[in-house]
Amino acid sequence: xxxxxxxxxxxxxxxxxxxxxxxxxxxxxxxxxxxxxxxxxxxxxxxxxxxxxxxxxxxxxxxxxxxxxxxxxxxxxxxxxxxxxxxxxxxxxxxxxxxxxxxxxxxxxxxxxxxxxxxxxxxxxxxxxxxxxxxxxxxxxxxxxxxxxxxxxxxxxxxxxxxxxxxxxxxxxxxxxxxxxxxxxxxxxxxxxxxxxxxxxxxxxxxxxxxxxxxxxxxxxxxx
Amino acid sequence: xxxxxxxxxxxxxxxxxxxxxxxxxxxxxxxxxxxxxxxxxxxxxxxxxxxxxxxxxxxxxxxxxxxxxxxxxxxxxxxxxxxxxxxxxxxxxxxxxxxxxxxxxxxxxxxxxxxxxxxxxxxxxxxxxxxxxxxxxxxxxxxxxxxxxxxxxxxxxxxxxxxxxxxxxxxxxxxxxxxxxxxxxxxxxxxxxxxxxxxxxxxxxxxxxxxxxxxxxxxxxxxxxxxxxxxxxxxxxxxxxxxxxxxxxxxxxxxxxxxxxxxxxxxxxxxxxxxxxxxxxxxxxxxxxxx
Numbered sequence: 001x002x003x004x005x006x007x008x009x010x011x012x013x014x015x016x017x018x019x020x021x022x023x024x025x026x027x028x029x030x031x032x033x034x035x036x037x038x039x040x041x042x043x044x045x046x047x048x049x050x051x052x053x054x055x056x057x058x059x060x061x062x063x064x065x066x067x068x069x070x071x072x073x074x075x076x077x078x079x080x081x082x083x084x085x086x087x088x089x090x091x092x093x094x095x096x097x098x099x100x101x102x103x104x105x106x107x108x109x110x111x112x113x114x115x116x117x118x119x120x121x122x123x124x125x126x127x128x129x130x131x132x133x134x135x136x137x138x139x140x141x142x143x144x145x146x147x148x149x150x151x152x153x154x155x156x157x158x159x160x161x162x163x164x165x166x167x168x169x170x171x172x173x174x175x176x177x178x179x180x181x182x183x184x185x186x187x188x189x190x191x192x193x194x195x196x197x198x199x200x201x202x203x204x205x206x207x208x209x210x211x212x213x214x215x216x217x218x219x220x221x222x223x224x
Numbered sequence: 225x226x227x228x229x230x231x232x233x234x235x236x237x238x239x240x241x242x243x244x245x246x247x248x249x250x251x252x253x254x255x256x257x258x259x260x261x262x263x264x265x266x267x268x269x270x271x272x273x274x275x276x277x278x279x280x281x282x283x284x285x286x287x288x289x290x291x292x293x294x295x296x297x298x299x300x301x302x303x304x305x306x307x308x309x310x311x312x313x314x315x316x317x318x319x320x321x322x323x324x325x326x327x328x329x330x331x332x333x334x335x336x337x338x339x340x341x342x343x344x345x346x347x348x349x350x351x352x353x354x355x356x357x358x359x360x361x362x363x364x365x366x367x368x369x370x371x372x373x374x375x376x377x378x379x380x381x382x383x384x385x386x387x388x389x390x391x392x393x394x395x396x397x398x399x400x401x402x403x404x405x406x407x408x409x410x411x412x413x414x415x416x417x418x419x420x421x422x423x424x425x426x427x428x429x430x431x432x433x434x435x436x437x438x439x440x441x442x443x444x445x446x447x448x449x450x451x452x453x454x455x456x457x458x459x460x461x462x463x464x465x466x467x468x469x470x471x472x473x474x475x476x477x478x479x480x481x482x483x484x485x486x487x488x489x490x491x492x493x494x495x496x497x498x499x500x501x502x503x504x505x506x507x508x509x510x511x512x513x514x515x
Contacts, residue, residue, distance in 0.1 A: 125337035132351040138390035145355035148336045181387035188362055196367075 086136045087177060093127040093140075094174045097147070098167050105163040117155060124148050139179040143187055150191045165194060242502055244269045245371060245479045247487035248282040248471075250506065251275065252321075255360065256287075256328055261509045268506065269486045275368045276478040281380045282471055283364060284404065288385065290322050291329070291357045292401050298350050306333075306349035307340040329353060354393060361385040373478045375422075376467070379413035380404050407464040416467050416474070420459035425477060429456055431498035432473060436491075445491045448472055476501055 100120040107113045124144060131141035147166070158166075169190050173179055246254075250269070253261050290313075298309035310326050317323060333340050333349055340349050365384065383403045388396045404410075419425070429452060435441065436449020451469035455462055467474070472491050476499045479485050484502040485492055496503035 121337055128336075128352070129348050132348050135390055138351075141351065142355045142358070142387070145352060146359060149332075149356070149359060152332065152335055181389060184387055185362060188359060189366060192363060192367065 086134075086140075089130070089134075090137065090140050090179070091174055093130065093144075094170050096123055097127060097144075098170050101163055101167045101170070104158075105160050105167075108160055108163075120151070124151065139181060139184055140173070142181075142184045143173060143179060146184070146188050146191055150195060154195055162194060166191075241270055242482055242484040243274055243480075244271070245274045245276075245483040245485050246279065246368065247475055247485060247489060247492065248279050248286070249488040250486050251279060251283050251364075251368070252287070253488060253509070255363075256325065258509045258513070261512055264512055265486075265506060268504075273368050274371045274483060276371050276475065277374045277381055278376060278378050278471070278474050278478055280364060280368075280370075281378050282468075284361070284381070284385075285468075286321065287325060288357060288361055288364075289401060289404060290317065290325060291353060291360070292397050294326065294329075295350060295353050295357065295397065298346070298353070304343045304346070305341050306346050306353075310340065329356065332356070354397075357397065358385065358387050358393075362387065371478065371480055371483070373480060375477050376416040376419045376474050377414045378416075378474075379410050380464075382413070411462070411464055416462050417459040419474070419477065420455050420462065425499070428498045428500075429473070432495055435494045435498065441494065442490055444489075445494045448491050448495070 097120070100116070100123050104113065104116040104120055107116045124147060128141055128144045128148065131137040131144055134141075150166070154162075169187055172187065173183070176183060246269070250265060254265055257265070294309060294313050297303070297313060298306050300309070303309035303312060307330065310330055314323050314326050317326075330340055333352060336352075338349055338352065339345050361384075381404075383400050385397070385400045420429075433449045433453045433456070436445045436452070441449070448470065451466070452473055455466060455470055472489060472495050476485065476492070476495045479496075479499070479501050481500070484504055485496055486504050486506065488506050488508055490505060492503045493505060
């Protein structure tokens, strides 16, 4: 007769999941049933190690293999290569945004301008969501974010000319084979310059001397 | 290469008005202020706008670093949505201005059609915040010109926050934040103690202390004067935290003589004259909207 300590040392807890139409009675042999505890559908089997078995052997109760019922998964729908290949996906979004900007420009001063702006805003959001979820489109997502920020701050002040320039910045991105962080910095600078010209009554006020300011720009770059 | 001061002299010869040197308060209002305040500041501060490295550092410390913290905090699974992370940060940050900043980022996202309260949008909102951090940092270094004077030689900005590829962005932000927050290294590289000991500014410092501690001065000026007195008495014990309390004095020291300080901070009405600097104190948003 095994002592409690010896019993603890010699037993092993093995979870056993009962299949449909199985019960503790018809799965486990009678000598093991008294050890079985049923918790929902899991049966914990505590089996005493036979004295004849060596300590070197792993000790498992005899269990039948788990049968997982086969389940048909949804087959993914075939996607267009235009949407999965980054330059094509980017071009598609850019074309849509350019069309929206053009729509805003055409409706400036007309009752439909608010609707056009709402459409542009919604498409910018959709474009950002699509691009930000893809790692290969992260830089493009940053570019859309810049456009969103620019429109958020300045759209009410934008003229037809400003919108044309905004459209032109999109063309820059459409032609690229890939958008790098440097391209984003460049686009940010273009948008900032446009934003500044909207904020300040005259760009002459920004640079006291054109020649000097261009020299300064170089100097600053050199310092950096 | 011409020094910024030489360039400034050339410009002063052409224009009679002093050049504009912005304090951190103006910088913040120009970026995050009320539209009326922005309009008023743009109309009254002649461009181009100059700043010092110390001002840039103060802006980053007060804005960008908190945004970086929020970005990493929002990644935690205990915040189901981005708005939850913002609420958590609002409750942790004691500074009133920072609460405003967090409110601004939420309203910016909502205005652009995102829903920060929706857990499904959490990652998009985080990416948006990341883009915002890089945009603000980039704007800061390109929109303003540096006067090129840093008497205290603040070393917190020895690393720049520049746009990177997606996989490098998180590490880059962490690296930037770590370098900025490492007060021990930063303090070992700067020379604020030498600036506080300099004979050249001794009378100016005394003037700030005397005027600031005099009866009738504002509580902010009194606080500044007391902190400056403490620093003058023991300049070697200056830490980055202690230095931040005399920020207005350092900003005034770094202002070239042919420039005018533009600020919203009333303590400059005491500090600027002591350093023989011109100052224009702009009205606060509250005062402006009452007009």
